Amino acid sequence: MINVAAIMVSPLWTPTAERVEKSNFTSYLQFLDKEKNLKFRSYAELHHWSVIETAPFWESLWQFFKIEASTPYRQVIGEKRPLKGVPRPEWFPGARLNFAQNLLRYRDDQIALIAIKESGERKTITYKELYQKVARCASALKKAGVKTGDRVAGYVPNCAESIVAMLAATSLGAIWSSCSPDFGVQGVLDRFQQIGPKVLFTVDGYTYNGKRHDLMARLETIIPKLSSLQKTIVIPFVGEKIPLHPPLTKGGTGGFVSWNEFIDNKAVEIDFTPLPFDHPVYILYSSGTTGKPKCLVHGAGGTLLQHLKELALHTDLKREDTIFFFTTCGWMMWNWLVSSMAVGATIVCYDGSPSFPNLDALWQMADQEKITIFGTSPKFLTACQQAGITPGKSKGVRLRRTPLQKLKTLLSTGSPLSVENFEWVYQNIKKDLLLASISGGTDIISCFMLGNPCLPVYAGEIQCPGLGMKVEAWDENGKGVIGQKGELVCTAPFPSMPVFFWNDPDGKKYQGAYFEKFPGVWHHGDFIEVTPQKGIIVYGRSDATLNPGGVRIGTAEIYRQVETIPEVADSLVIGQRWQNDVRIILFVVPVQGVQLDDPLKEKIRKTIRETTTPRHLPAKIIAVRGVPYTISGKKVELAVTRLIHGEPVTNTEALANPEILEGYRNCPELQS
Secondary structure, X not given: OOOHHHHHOOOOXXXXXXHXXXXXXXXXHHXXXXXXOOOOOOHHHHHHHHHHOHHHHHHHHHXXXXXXXXXXXXXXXXXXXXXXXXXXXXXXXXXXXXXXXXXXXXXXXXXXXXXXXXXXXXXXXXXXHHHHHHHHHHHHXXXXXXXXXXXXXXXXXXXXXXXXXXXHHHHXXXXXXXXXXXXXXXXXXXXXXXXXXXXXXXXXXXXXXXXXXXXXXXXXXXXXXXXXOOXXXXXXXXXXXXXXXXXXXXXXXXXXXXXXXXXXXXXXXXXXOOEEOOOEEEEEEOOOOOOOOOEEEEEHHHHHHHHHHHHHHHOOOOOOOEEEEOOOOOOHHHHHHHHHHHOOOEEEEEEOOXXXXXXXXXXXXXXXXXXXXXXXXXXXXXXXXXXXXXXXXXXXXXXXXXXXXXXXXXXXXXXXXXXXHHHHHHHHOOOOOEEEEOEEEOOOOEEEEEXXXXXXXXXXXXXXXXXXXXXXXXXXXXXXXXXXXXXXXXOOOOOOOOOEEOOOOOOHHHHHHHOOOOOOOEEEEEEEEEOOOXXXXXXXEHHHOEXXXXXXXXXXXXXXXXXXXXOEEXXXXXXXXXXXXXXXXXXXXXXXXXXXXXXXXXHHHHHHXXXXXXXXXXXXXXXXXXXXXXXXXXXXXXXXXXXXXXXXXXXXHHEOXXXXXXXXXXXXXXXX
């Protein structure tokens, strides 16, 4: 069935001819014309070529971005398939490169990093200074015995030292893996015990929402349980001196040392280790809300190529840009953001709460730092909308200019961006703005679909599938559909597929995660619709899809409507097995001072009924104290679903607020 509403809608934003002409996309098209004798009249034509002519496309990116490699590749896609049953080919066999070297190609006086704490403390590092700092850290790691293939872990906030440590480790061919300091003891151990790091970078503490949190006590428990550790480096993040904690110096951990004592101040150059294209660079983790997280190993070359494509082409990032994304070191958006250095742009690293001391704080920072590309989440945008924040409007007669004048692109990810979010952004932030909803995941350390500076923006839609990403919506029979909901699949290989899972030698976990539902085809687990104009609507995780009466409903369809109701602060939708069927349960968090009474319940039902269908109506609407989220800010539907069915919920360390789950356990309203 064709979505007529999608056809009739007008775009919220259309790029000017000047913006299209000056875009990196246009430069890339000119490159293809001149060097490859390829001409494309539209993005649709370019995308079609990129997914049909897979090898020529990815080779063109290598050449366009001038990837630095000590040894050239023999071919783009090799015959070898490293894991049985996993249709991931060997990419660019023969090539030898170094990930950190490609991120440190600039060594001048332009600012590389602006590191800001929620307290307002700020420091800057130029590209020349960054290279020097990485050289000193890399030399120290080498003296500590770190070599190719070793794991170096970070239990760190989003700060300059985290980036320096990652670059130093990967310059040696070590594999970097990190999680943010708001992870509890078990959450850290569930991740790092699996990969056995040789070195751990951490901090003495961190500040969030105005409150200081000490990490030294946690480290006393964590470090002795990481038997592989030979050295722990503590960054003085909240204090000038590292307090002595005797338990940290005992056992076979090699003790710990402060950052300033560890680095080699005599080192001036980096001896980059050249490695194969698919050599591991990062280990990331699945959310782990229903068991121990899976350890996803990503290759250096695939990560680099994919990030350059997404940042330079789809986001139109240039050297003169300043880019910010609100993220922690435990979310793949940190890895994505850091790759901006390969373009030579300025990165803003912010550590702290996005709403401290108020929801205006990040917008004020964006204005002060002249941020041109700002990344956030639908949750943050909705909070600003509900609080009446108007970031792009002048406040007071003294302000002689409109705020956010430099802002040209707003990125959003983490969950589907609602139609109301789109409209609010253009009404309250900026009318001339590329609002790019992007979607992909930790699994691919990148995006399946994202923005495009040369295409219009339609409310509720992601603009386009990424170049080289053969994204389709499939029905249950494996047939592609347009204008209908279906499973997100990617039917052509791409280089940022994980190279393997840690501790999965036969590839069975890898195969089961992505290739079981449709053999040989990547099945991502998202519920999407491809619109007639080739945009994409995301309806949420397909494993959380509701099936009342056999009709598939995405949870995002209900969230979009509930979030328009001013009396509702947050909500969670799940399906409860009931009388040989599934019924929809809607949990809501009323705003402060509001009661979930019958009139409000009826208002919610009426809103859902009038804007969706009667099948979307919840059987129960129940008030709760809060909604559980992962540390990276995603609603945890599956854990609540398991909980209400009496099934175990393990690894609650992956949650930002695990105590909230108790409000769902044994809920009496679910018994009738």
